[in-house]
Amino acid sequence: MKEIAIVGYQQSDAVSDAGAQNEVELIIPVLSRIFEQVGITNAQDVDFVCSGSCDYLQGAAFAFVLGVDALGAVPPIKESHVEMDAAWALYESVLKIRMGHADSALVYGFGKSSPGELPIVLSQQLDPYYLAPQWVDTISLAAMQARMMLDRGLITERDMAEVVARSRRNALDNPHAQLKGDVTADDILAEETYLSPLRRSDCCPISDGASAMVICTVEKAKAWGKPYAVISGIDHIIESHNPGMRDLTDSVSTRKAAENAGMGKGKVDVAELYAPFSHQELILSRALGLGDDTNINPSGGVLAGNLMMASGLSRIGEVFNRIVAGDAERGVAHTTSGPCLQHNLVAVLDKGEVA
Amino acid sequence: MSQPEILNQAFELGFTYTRSTGPVVGRFLTELKKRNIVGIKASDGRVIVPPMEYDPDTAEELSEFVEVGQEGEIISFAWVKHPREAHPSERPFAWAMIKLDGADVPMVHWVASDSEELVSTGARVKATWSDDTKGYITDIACFELV
Structure with a gap:
């Protein structure tokens, strides 16, 4: 090949x-x-x-x-x-x-x-008989997913706030970022809820x-x-369009796509994950089994700016930039589409030979 | 000089066509019109409400309908403090995943409540019907706390 x-x-x-x-x-x-x-x-x-x-x-x-x-x-x-x-x-x-x-x-x-x-426009890509006529928006669906995780003790609101704070700090080095700043998890937790349990900061702009x-x-x-x-592996898998049929606290399709793309064949220096909501970054990093030796969303991710229809490509581009700059030898990029991480693509990138 | 007439055209976002809903979705919607709620048995015996045409795991065609209760339990919810114009309620409300009695899979609908504090995971709710049922998911006007 x-x-x-x-x-x-x-x-x-x-x-x-x-x-x-x-x-x-x-x-x-x-x-x-x-x-x-x-x-x-x-x-x-x-x-x-x-x-x-x-x-x-x-x-x-x-x-x-x-x-x-x-x-x-x-x-x-x-x-x-x-x-x-x-x-x-x-x-x-x-x-x-x-x-x-x-x-x-x-x-x-x-x-x-x-x-x-946007959240209402995206509601019309949902099931046309059971969901779209209710105009249930994408932020509300994500909020129900976050509450499931909180209820089951899989994450805390502080965990979510830490994701946001790291995004804002990482984005300070990203000239294209829309939201950036030296903020702490305590600053985030001090905000009132927006679409409970989500705060405005938990949602991508x-x-x-x-x-x-x-x-x-x-x-x-x-x-x-x-x-x-080098794109050494790439795969994508979609889950059911019925959110009730999915385990929303996990991302089975991301894990399988990563396996198929060969992510486990080596260490992962950098990961760019398309997580439009803070709790989703936690779902994704767990599904991929990423640990402390992986730099997650050094660009700030999409919480720092979400170009609909381009941010997925940007995740791959951000990993490419870091490999070419010599900051990483191997990385993984993830893209999502649909409500609550329904459809996921994973690409594995490796350093090329020196030209 | 007279003001030029500004051309404008109303634009409705949505599906501007009709289509047949088939034997599974159609049956569910027809039952709603009669104020009944039905689900369908998946390959593993789980009751899915609203019914799906195919089993998401096995792709098997599903056909065994089961009538389920009009009360159920909140599996998760989101509190909408600032309803949008398109939303079904002008007052703050909750979107919820509701597992109806006799169902194994939660469905998405909304719960009317005077305050966020009254809504909780595990709370019991009951379907309230529209005055004029038409065979739409919105025939269930909302769910109310029991």
């Missing part, structure tokens, strides 16, 4: 409101930077392009076509789109390269969540922005002469 390398990653700042900027205007600067990083001119220089976005965020059908227009798709390019986080666009691109249909791919994701009422990645075969990465990280 062909080894696949990540050779470039860029993201915009996570901002609470991009104002009059539209999705295309969010993507273009990110694409310009990644073309420069990889040393290519435009999308014509890769074999395949795949994007992730959500029509429900834009409020229009086939809205992702605007994103393709941003690329300059003439002469025609080979292109695909997932109505999912761009981490799944990466997954499709990995398959495309493994099948021998491409040697390189550009992957990008974008979302402008600020114009709508609503953010606008985009991110992009270029992957290719290891041979091509060497030919381009770029530092790279």
Whole structure:
């Protein structure tokens, strides 16, 4: 099987409101930077392009076509789109390269969540007969999950506050982060509840922005002469759409996906976990069996800024950045989709040979 | 100079089409109209409410319906201090996972309560019906503390 390398990653700042900027205007600067990083001119220089976005965020059908227009798709390019986080666009691109249909791919994701009422918009992706007509929002579902964990003594509110405080402190070193600060767990615990048992700080912010990645075969990465990280394993598993049928205090699908991706074959220096709520980081780190020797969410994670449809790709990009910078030799990136960690993707990244 | 007329169009977010709900979901919704609540037996014998068409573990097609109680127990809940416009209540309320008597799996619905302090995990609740039942999940107007 062909080894696949990540050779470039860029993201915009996570901002609470991009104002009059539209999705295309969010993507273009990110694409310009990644073309420069990889040393290519435009999308014509890769074999395949795949994007992730959500029509429900834009409020229009086939809205992702605007994103393709941003690329300059003439002469025609080979292109695909997932109505999912761009981490799944990466997954499709990995398959495309493994099948021998491409040697390189550009992957990008974008979302402008600020114009709508995101938790209510996301309620419409739930079961259309039993849940969507009730307009039960994603924060409320996560709050019920958190209470289950608290009731069973699996976590404490202080554990959750510690996750938030570490995110805010780690984000001080992340120039793209939306929420950062030198705060303590006591500061967080002093806040009133927002959607009990969650405090506002337990929830990721609503953010606008985009991110992009270029992957290719290891041979091509060497030919381009770029530092790279190898995607040594990637898998994704989805659980039932009925939250009542799942053990919400665990993430079985994350654990299985990590096993299938070969996470256990070596030590994990760094992990970037897509946990939109503080208690979910605890579920994920336990499901993955991460210990003190793993640096968890050094970027601050999505509690510091949550680019819908791009934050999953960003988790993989953050691990790539640390491997290429020499801060880590091996890392794991996790992405989620759906309510209460329903669908999970795990990618394992290893240091490439020195170019 | 006269003000130009501003073009505008109402936009409703949601499913603007109808579809048949099939023998499982349809049966459940039809029973709601009659103010009954039914579940379905999973491959391992657990009673799932609302009923699912396929067993999530074995993918087996499910068909054995079971009538369940209209009272149950709160398995978990979230207290909504600031209801959103789309929410079913204008006053603070609780979303809850409720395991009905005779069911093995909790369902998501909402609980009316005058205060957060009155709601707790393990509390007993009872379904309250809409005046006009139509075959929707919202025929259960809410659950009330017993």
